[in-house]
Amino acid sequence: MSKITKQQNGVLSVPDVPTIPFITGDGVGAEITPAMQAIVDAAVDMSYGGVRRIEWKEVLAGERAFRATGSWLPDETMEVFKEYLIGIKGPLTTPVGGGIRSLNVALRQTLDLYVCLRPVRWFRGVVSPVKEPEKVKMYIFRENTEDIYAGIEWEAGTPEAKKFYRFLHEEMGVSKVRFPETSSFGVKPVSREGTERLVRAACRYALQHELPSVTLVHKGNIMKFTEGGFKKWGYELAEREFADALASGKLVIKDCIADAFLQNTLLIPEEYSVIATLNLNGDYISDQLAAMVGGIGIAPGANINYDSGHAIFEATHGTAPNIAGKNVVNPCSLILSAVMMLEYIGWQEPADLIVEALEASFAEGKATNDLARFMHKGQPLSTSEFTREIINRIKN
Numbered sequence: 394m395s396k397i398t399k400q401q402n403g404v405l406s407v408p409d410v411p412t413i414p415f416i417t418g419d420g421v422g423a424e425i426t427p428a429m430q431a432i433v434d435a436a437v438d439m440s441y442g443g444v445r446r447i448e449w450k451e452v453l454a455g456e457r458a459f460r461a462t463g464s465w466l467p468d469e470t471m472e473v474f475k476e477y478l479i480g481i482k483g484p485l486t487t488p489v490g491g492g493i494r495s496l497n498v499a500l501r502q503t504l505d506l507y508v509c510l511r512p513v514r515w516f517r518g519v520v521s522p523v524k525e526p527e528k529v530k531m532y533i534f535r536e537n538t539e540d541i542y543a544g545i546e547w548e549a550g551t552p553e554a555k556k557f558y559r560f561l562h563e564e565m566g567v568s569k570v571r572f573p574e575t576s577s578f579g580v581k582p583v584s585r586e587g588t589e590r591l592v593r594a595a596c597r598y599a600l601q602h603e604l605p606s607v608t609l610v611h612k613g614n615i616m617k618f619t620e621g622g623f624k625k626w627g628y629e630l631a632e633r634e635f636a637d638a639l640a641s642g643k644l645v646i647k648d649c650i651a652d653a654f655l656q657n658t659l660l661i662p663e664e665y666s667v668i669a670t671l672n673l674n675g676d677y678i679s680d681q682l683a684a685m686v687g688g689i690g691i692a693p694g695a696n697i698n699y700d701s702g703h704a705i706f707e708a709t710h711g712t713a714p715n716i717a718g719k720n721v722v723n724p725c726s727l728i729l730s731a732v733m734m735l736e737y738i739g740w741q742e743p744a745d746l747i748v749e750a751l752e753a754s755f756a757e758g759k760a761t762n763d764l765a766r767f768m769h770k771g772q773p774l775s776t777s778e779f780t781r782e783i784i785n786r787i788k789n
Contacts, residue, residue, distance in 0.1 A: 502538060516686070535678075600638055
């Protein structure tokens with residue numbers, strides 16, 4: 394098995410036949426993961442004539458892992474992702490009532506995948522609730538390890554919550570908790586280092602892809618030292634490390650308060666390109682922007698550590714148990730995440746083939762039912778029919 398490695402100069406070394414670990418996922422994962430793999434394999438074969446191909450290596454997480462091993466996230470799975478650098482996953486069920494808070498969060502935290510990258514664009518033919526969806530083209534860099542994802546909180550009425558309040562009240566002089574006996578408490582850590590590495594990645598991405606601006610989205614008008622710190626440290630980082638690009642106009646950095654930004658994305662989306670933001674803001678922003686171009690079914694995502702090279706690409710939607718096994722699910726979120734994966738390892742040709750096939754199919758109204766039902770003369774296809782449609786377009 395050939396591993397992708399990162400060289401001392403920071404560039405990935407990708408063999409012709411890299412091993413890519415994958416998690417099938419729960420619910421609809423059993424349908425969208427094979428669809429994604431078949432489409433990727435077809436595009437790679439068409440691009441490289443058999444010289445390059447992906448060797449898929451399945452690892453377990455979620456319900457399938459629990460049934461097989463008794464663990465929701467086996468240590469072996471984490472070790473494989475650490476060893477092979479790049480992976481891809483379907484949606485995972487998170488256990489209810491205890492254990493891991495979130496399997497997705499556990500993967501991101503353990504591998505320190507500090508960037509959640511969510512590109513959002515419109516495909517011609519896809520019906521959108523906004524008037525000019527073609528103006529929506531943004532790349533969200535959402536901080537993945539701090540803010541609410543740190544998971545530091547205590548439930549109301551517990552000894553820990555009472556102890557925390559006593560500390561706030563007696564040691565820190567906090568008197569603004571209105572109902573302390575029935576309050577839960579959470580801590581929102583935001584660091585200079587966490588901010589800087591996220592903003593650095595966003596600025597480098599903007600310059601590499603010749604994108605016009607980076608916008609720091611925050612709520613610093615209220616949270617002065619956390620979200621306000623994010624804004625302050627972000628500007629300082631840009632001015633310190635990207636001074637020449639700022640001076641030449643190759644890079645523009647600006648900021649916007651989160652609630653105003655959500656409004657602006659509807660009114661003037663063309664004003665924004667690369668977005669750098671904290672975790673909770675990024676959650677809202679990425680889902681709103683996805684809805685503006687047709688829904689989360691065509692929204693890809695990646696979790697990346699640009700320093701170590703580790704990256705896990707993923708479907709951004711849930712397990713959808715209500716439609717699992719019915720051959721109707723839209724596989725495009727995972728397919729487009731695989732496109733991001735191909736681009737990340739430098740295999741641009743198959744990535745372009747997949748995108749071109751999707752664009753052509755959508756333009757003719759051929760899509761799974763969630764999209765086709767709104768299209769002009771839409772032709773609803775099952776998951777397997779849609780997969781064959783895209784593969785035929787790639788090959789022809």
